[in-house]
Amino acid sequence: MTRSANVFVTRKLPDCVEARMRELFDARLNADDRPLTRDELASAMKTADILVPTVTDKIDAELIDRAGPNLKLIANFGNGIDHIDVAAALAKGITVTNTPGVLTEDTADLTMAMILAMPRRVAEGVRIIPDGLDWPGWSPTWMLGRRLGGKQLGILGMGRIGQAVARRARAFGLDVHYHNRKPVAARIEQSLNATYWESLDQMLARVDIVSIHCPRTPATYHLLASRRLKLLKPDAYVINTARGEIVDEDALIDLLQTDAIAGAALDVFEGEPTIDSRWVELARKGKVLLMPHMGSATIESRVDMGEKVIVNIRTFLDKHRPPDRVLASML
Structure with missing residues (x-):
């Protein structure tokens, strides 16, 4: 048959x-x-x-x-x-x-790598020697990034991948916050020491890093549009390994171009594989880390x-x- x-x-x-x-x-x-x-x-x-x-x-x-x-x-x-x-x-x-x-564990691994890479400026650093850029040698104030431990991670979508990211984040000393349609089971929340936010707006205003793990549905299209993105702190980062359409790319680009937020790491894009040329310019300036949809690869x-x-x-x-x-x- x-x-x-x-x-x-x-x-x-x-x-x-x-x-x-x-x-x-x-x-x-x-x-x-x-x-x-x-x-x-x-x-x-x-x-x-x-x-x-x-x-x-x-x-x-x-x-x-x-x-x-x-x-x-x-x-x-x-x-x-x-x-x-x-x-x-x-x-x-x-x-x-x-x-x-x-694909849960593999996507969570790449997400954690991106969470590490942005505050520590890894994407900028790995280009300096191979690209022949000027390296003055070690200096107390050169290429300073941000410490990860003690920062607030906001997870948007606490499904399988969101929980896997939370487990990894706890090992790096991040405080885990999350927004979901409803809270996860109490035993899961306790094991992750995670704080549930019913209001996405309130969570966004308080976290240092927001990592997106919700599915792409009509309800989540441009869930992070201009109004919500503007709630982020100036030193916050956006990480997206879910779907590009969940974020309003024009609004995110505007914030990055004006230094209204610290940076972003993206594995997915609206309209991929076509990529907005403005992303490339921002990447050259160290404002974004761009990955070619490799989350489960x-x-x-x-x-x-x-x-x-x-x-x-x-x-x-x-x-x-x-x-x-x-x-x-x-x-």
Whole structure:
């Protein structure tokens, strides 16, 4: 049953994952890893039984409406589902799954690296010797950054990744604060020694670093817009490894250009892979650390994601409920 299923994979996956898919399914793979055009994606959805997209594939209601009658499962390779119109898919009887949990630790690791890098000016420092910049030698007042211990970290979104970041932050002496739709379980809050803020505005005004870990939904689009960003202290930093659209980039750029906040570290951007040229100029000035969406980019994470996709597909084909099914109540 599983071998006859027509599975279309939109991007190149780790070799071991693709080999397993060939064994189990009639898998059509993307050998050159070229992002599909909209027309190519539409064509795939007309003929496939199962689509395996990634964050680079925008699957909106129009594409779903044009999908062929055989498409019954969209098995997303990734945790975030903001690039898929899940409501439209469910309305057409198409099941949607994702791969939660497997990228938590890797994303938290990179987030912590960015939290360390900005106050200590690591991105500026690593360029000085390789780029042949002027280095006067050690000086008591040269390249001074900020101590991390004792600072206030505000976590926006206390899910799996937010909690993993909080655990790491406590080890570095940061005081953990968080804003969520509701408080986490008391035992989790106590283990992290974390302070819950019902008001995001009040938390932003008090923290030294804000790290974003909420999903991209209509409710979180530009959640950090100009008004809220202006609540941050002048020596505060913004860290974003979630989704670019959660932050109003124009507003954040304005604050950085006028030194209204100390800096930002970004792994995600609005409209990526297109990057606003103003970010590059700010990076050259040491105001921002820019990363090319590397939060979950480890071999282990990608293989684990692929294995979850395969489990979801096989469970679906066996007419059981996939373990990572996205429900309407989750939207």
